[in-house]
Amino acid sequence: MTLRLVLAWLHLLALAVGLGGVWARGRALNDSLRHPADPRAIRRALVGDTWWGIAALVWLATGLWRLMAGTEKAPSYYVQSNAFALKMALFLVVLALEIWPATTLMRWRRKKAEPDARDVGRIEIISYVQCALVVTMALAAVTMARGYGARTATPAPAPAADSSADDSIRASASQRDSTEDDPPTPLPSGTEVVTPADVDLLVREIAMPLDGIDPTTLHSNFDERRGGGTRQHQALDIMAPRGTPVRSAASGRVLKLFRSVNGGLMVYAADSSERFVLMYAHLDRYEPGLTDSTHLVRGQTIGYVGSTGNASPNAPHLHFAIARSADVKRWSRGKAIDPLPVLLGARAAQGIGSR
Numbered sequence: 001m002t003l004r005l006v007l008a009w010l011h012l013l014a015l016a017v018g019l020g021g022v023w024a025r026g027r028a029l030n031d032s033l034r035h036p037a038d039p040r041a042i043r044r045a046l047v048g049d050t051w052w053g054i055a056a057l058v059w060l061a062t063g064l065w066r067l068m069a070g071t072e073k074a075p076s077y078y079v080q081s082n083a084f085a086l087k088m089a090l091f092l093v094v095l096a097l098e099i100w101p102a103t104t105l106m107r108w109r110r111k112k113a114e115p116d117a118r119d120v121g122r123i124e125i126i127s128y129v130q131c132a133l134v135v136t137m138a139l140a141a142v143t144m145a146r147g148y149g150a151r152t153a154t155p156a157p158a159p160a161a162d163s164s165a166d167d168s169i170r171a172s173a174s175q176r177d178s179t180e181d182d183p184p185t186p187l188p189s190g191t192e193v194v195t196p197a198d199v200d201l202l203v204r205e206i207a208m209p210l211d212g213i214d215p216t217t218l219h220s221n222f223d224e225r226r227g228g229g230t231r232q233h234q235a236l237d238i239m240a241p242r243g244t245p246v247r248s249a250a251s252g253r254v255l256k257l258f259r260s261v262n263g264g265l266m267v268y269a270a271d272s273s274e275r276f277v278l279m280y281a282h283l284d285r286y287e288p289g290l291t292d293s294t295h296l297v298r299g300q301t302i303g304y305v306g307s308t309g310n311a312s313p314n315a316p317h318l319h320f321a322i323a324r325s326a327d328v329k330r331w332s333r334g335k336a337i338d339p340l341p342v343l344l345g346a347r348a349a350q351g352i353g354s355r
């Protein structure tokens with residue numbers, strides 16, 4: 001948490017310092033054009049340039065750290081965000097624009113070349129253009145943080161097919177240890193908060209989506225790292241034979257029948273309070289007649305366990321996720337909640353087999 005805050009703070013600070021630095025560079029070069037005999041203007045430009053360079057390094061280092069260490073959202077979130085793509089494109093343009101000024105200013109620093117008016121003028125203009133691009137990048141970053149600009153219907157690119165099928169199956173266990181990639185749980189948009197009242201409600205309304213599974217025999221794999229360690233699983237995998245009926249874990253309605261590269265056949269559903277999105281993935285097939293707007297009663301069959309998407313064919317299972325939603329119409333958005341404690345709470349509250 002502390003690291004996350006420090007990185008976010010340095011990242012933002014670098015943007016501010018860099019903006020000031022490159023603006024100061026442009027201003028100083030403008031002064032230099034107007035007072036060519038005064039060497040102080042060029043010196044000020046070089047100072048601004050130094051701050052610009054330091055800021056760029058800090059910005060890049062903190063940005064990569066946040067992306068790679070997963071201190072913020074999983075990389076798959078950024079990969080499928082248009083706003084993130086825009087931010088990165090702008091960054092590359094700023095970087096490309098900097099190549100010639102950086103080498104020219106380096107020559108001035110090392111006294112290998114004297115500043116001439118034409119170069120000074122060009123670097124001044126480039127500096128102002130970079131200022132404008134950095135300001136636009138800040139807008140893209142804010143947009144991204146608010147969850148706008150996500151390509152909701154586009155799953156992340158498929159990872160390599162699971163080649164460790166034999167390793168991932170444990171015949172006697174009802175769960176698996178797996179490193180295979182899993183479908184993304186609805187992604188946070190930054191506005192969802194899970195309150196104790198939410199958990200209470202879930203405990204009262206949720207039931208195990210597969211028959212004959214005692215949640216006390218499962219272990220949580222919510223926090224497991226997936227995607228080569230780059231993101232959290234944020235769901236519960238429940239092993240079951242192919243064709244096992246998948247029951248709606250709560251009353252409510254279907255939001256979306258969706259097929260994704262990772263998740264295969266998926267059902268996104270809302271609970272009756274419309275506060276939560278429930279997601280079921282890797283289904284072998286849907287229950288006939290199920291549509292995007294089917295009303296659901298808890299325990300109703302919605303589909304059958306399978307291994308569609310990137311699940312190992314040898315290890316059919318249900319990938320079950322719960323997310324707190326700010327608006328269930330945005331079915332791919334929400335804050336993930338570990339299903340297992342909810343199912344354990346439900347079992348205790350409702351008694352076994354009270355469905």
Ligand SMILES: [Zn+2]
Nearest residue numbers: 182235237319
């Ligand atoms: Zn899973």
